[in-house]
Amino acid sequence: MARADRLLRLIQAMRVLPPPLTAARLAEETGVSERSLYRDIDALRAAGARIEGERGYGYRLIEDRSLPPQTFSRIEIEALVLGLAEVRHMGDPALAEAAGAVLAKVAATLPEGDERHLLHAVSQVRRFEARFPPSLDMQAIRNGCWNETAVAIRYADKDGTSTERTIWPLSIVYLDEKMTVLAWCCLRRAFRMFRADRIGEALETEASFRPRRVPLLRAYLAELRNR
Known part of the structure; x- marks a missing residue:
């Protein structure tokens, strides 16, 4: 895998997976050794990504400079969370995974206060069964x-x-x-x-x-x- 592709895969994993993330978990996700992972973390930091943590303690993506900053009002954040949550409950696995990735990318571009609003939104969707049973890979x-x-x-x-x-x-x-x-x-x-x-x-x-x-x-x- 080319290094640029590997770095993109690493930063996407840090957007999506719940922190803190150990080096072993990130290495498994990106398919590299822990030694290579440490070099990749340093490369992302040098490129402007704010990544908290260190070896032995785990990592957390604080700010992703590869994405432009986003500004949303509280009600817009509620609408975003509610809409993506509904997509995740539709029953289409590919769309559900994509909705989770979108939410993680948006969270990575928000200021810290707005990120908390997104992660702890008032509006929630709970369905005991998928809205559309996945009888077919769409x-x-x-x-x-x-x-x-x-x-x-x-x-x-x-x-x-x-x-x-x-x-x-x-x-x-x-x-x-x-x-x-x-x-x-x-x-x-x-x-x-x-x-x-x-x-x-x-x-x-x-x-x-x-x-x-x-x-x-x-x-x-x-x-x-x-x-």
Whole structure:
């Protein structure tokens, strides 16, 4: 691993993991020896990161100069914490992990007082079950939207009949009780809304439909509004 990539991985670990962090824990997270880790800590400090602690006592990232300072009001911090907490309870593991990383990055850019407000926010989300059970790894769908590439899916209708389809995924929509994928169905040659819990498998292909995702999504949303 290139040293620049290793330093980025180290500082991200310090943003996300609860302090204080021992050298052994950070070395395990970044895949280096403790001796290399100590040199990496010194390199981050030389680059402007404020890192408290020393060998044998653990480390804590106080200020991350690689990110610009952020200014939020208390109510904005509450909204940020509440929104990211809801994402973490949706049931999509990739989004949950990303939400945690975002919160850690924001915390690293806040002044000390605002950081305390973020870590001890008044607003909380508690769900005993995930809002959307992770019946499907959504990454192939998400990649298809980002890359504007077709996705091959196996889909079961309301009667349980399974069909093989190729879709152009346009958007993932989180409704009150279910997750849906808005897409252009190449089989039906029409817009379709696919329930994520009925998609048995999803595989990204190399067939591109760029740059049609945005205009197609606009057309589909207009069609839905006119129904």
